[in-house]
Each structure stands twice: as C-alpha cells, then as structure tokens.
Amino acid sequence: MNFRSLDHFLNTGAPAPKGPVAMIFAEDEVELASTIRHHAGLGFAQVLVLMPEVFDLPEEAVEHCTRITCDTRAEGALQGAVNAMIDAAPGRWFYYCYNAEYLFYPFCETRSVGEMLTFHAEERRDAMLTYVIDLYAGDLATVPDAVSREGAYLDRTGYYALSRPGHGKDRQLDFYGGLRWRFEEHIPKEKRKIDRIALFRAKPGLHLLEGHVFDDEEYNTYACPWHHNLTAAICSFRTAKALRRNPGSRFDIRSFKWHNSAPFEWHSRQLLDLGLMEPGQWF
Structure with missing residues (x-):
C-alpha cells in the first residue's frame, strides 16, 4: 500500500x-x-x-x-x-x-524479533541499545560507492566506550569505533558515536531527541541495574557511503581495509564472538 x-x-x-x-x-x-x-x-x-x-x-x-x-x-x-x-x-x-542498514540480534537466524522483544519486556526493559557497526567494500577500485553485500567487511577491533557526562546518566555510555573512529577527521564530532536506541516501546509523552536518544533517561541505558541485558547491532553501509560521496574524504581515502578488517559473515554468531552485541540472560 x-x-x-x-x-x-x-x-x-x-x-x-x-x-x-x-x-x-x-x-x-x-x-x-x-x-x-x-x-x-x-x-x-x-x-x-x-x-x-x-x-x-x-x-x-x-x-x-x-x-x-x-x-x-x-x-x-x-x-x-x-x-x-x-x-x-x-x-x-x-x-x-x-x-543499507541491517538489524542483527542474538540468535536472529532462528528466533523472531517478536520473541526477542517479548523476553526483553519480561526483564522490565522498554528500550534496547544497538551498536551501529560499519560495513564497507574491501576494494574501492571495483566498488567505488563502498557498498557490496557480497564483499562486505567490518572492523574486528577498535571499539571503546566513554562515560556519558551529565546528571542522571547512570548506566549510559558513549560508544565509538569503526570508520567514524578511524577517519574521525572527516566526521563532525557530534556524529562520531555509534550507539543508537533503535528498538523501543512507545509510551505517552516519550520523545526521540537528537543523537538517537530519548527524553526518558532510562530508555538510554545499556542495561538494568541488576544484570546485563540484550543488546543488538545495526550493520550499516551508511558511513562508508557518506565518506565516498563527500569530495573531501573521497580523494583522501584509498581503502577502508586495515589489518583489523574481517569479511562480514552476515550471521549473529560473528557479532557475538566479536563482542559487538550481548545476549544477556537469553539463551
């Protein structure tokens, strides 16, 4: 329709x-x-x-x-x-x-997003932290727009978190890594974070703000106070596309690959093994 x-x-x-x-x-x-x-x-x-x-x-x-x-x-x-x-x-x-962004969560190959969110809600969670993991083509000479599902790569390492400044920011961190970290000179400071509250349950009075966060601080937390919770990953060609379209970065960057690049397997197990999402108590 x-x-x-x-x-x-x-x-x-x-x-x-x-x-x-x-x-x-x-x-x-x-x-x-x-x-x-x-x-x-x-x-x-x-x-x-x-x-x-x-x-x-x-x-x-x-x-x-x-x-x-x-x-x-x-x-x-x-x-x-x-x-x-x-x-x-x-x-x-x-x-x-x-x-050109793709959601992955633990065991998504065999369990539906509805099953996953039902479990998450039973843990009294109304939102889920997702990490935006940059994907990019391995050979920019043959794939100049950097988008290739068949030849996609991701960074195995180079991810880190910093405490989020401000009152009421308990269990909140700013996460960095991927192309936005390696080529930060081409990325505005306010666009460098890779965390996004992309899964959430609507409620009256709730508002999404700039920076992919909400005006309810509990929605912006990565876990509840008593144990780790599920997190998910959004595997995204968006940053690679932008860096190739921007004239300033297009001619400065010959390749996105480095010694910590790995072929993306399009499977949640790889993301779990790399620590790029968390199964929490869901097995």
Missing part, C-alpha cells in the same frame, strides 16, 4: 495493535530492496518505508512493506516521524533505521 504522507497513513492505515513495527528511512535507493527484505524476514509485523516521491520502490520489495511518502532528507524528518508514531501507537514496539 502507498500513502501520500505520514499523516495520511496515521489517519487511514495506522498499525494494528500487535507486533513490532520497523520504520526504514530511505535517504537514497542504495540496497533499498535488501534492507526491506532483511527486516521483513526478521518477523516485524509491519515494515514501513518512508521515502521521497521521486524514489522507486523495487518491485521485489513491494509485497513486504508499506510505502509512505516523506522528505527523509529534510532536517528533523526522522525525529518528527518517529515521534508521530509514538503518539499514535503507545505500547507498541518500534524499530528504525536507514536504507
């Missing part, structure tokens, strides 16, 4: 009361079909694709999603759309990402 705006969707086709909803914000048409298919395969009850009218929705993805016309490149577009969905469907679990 197609909707001419988010308001049109909310007024005529608001999501059903059960099952998590994925919101994919298309900044361009790169790997849009694979992004939609990946998230539909995880078991989301509904996959919403917000995209400008001039973009084409790939034919093979039409049956897996609902298209909503939206100027995704306008300032504040993502925040505004997410907050509108929160207001419209309190109690519902939501996830958001951009095209």
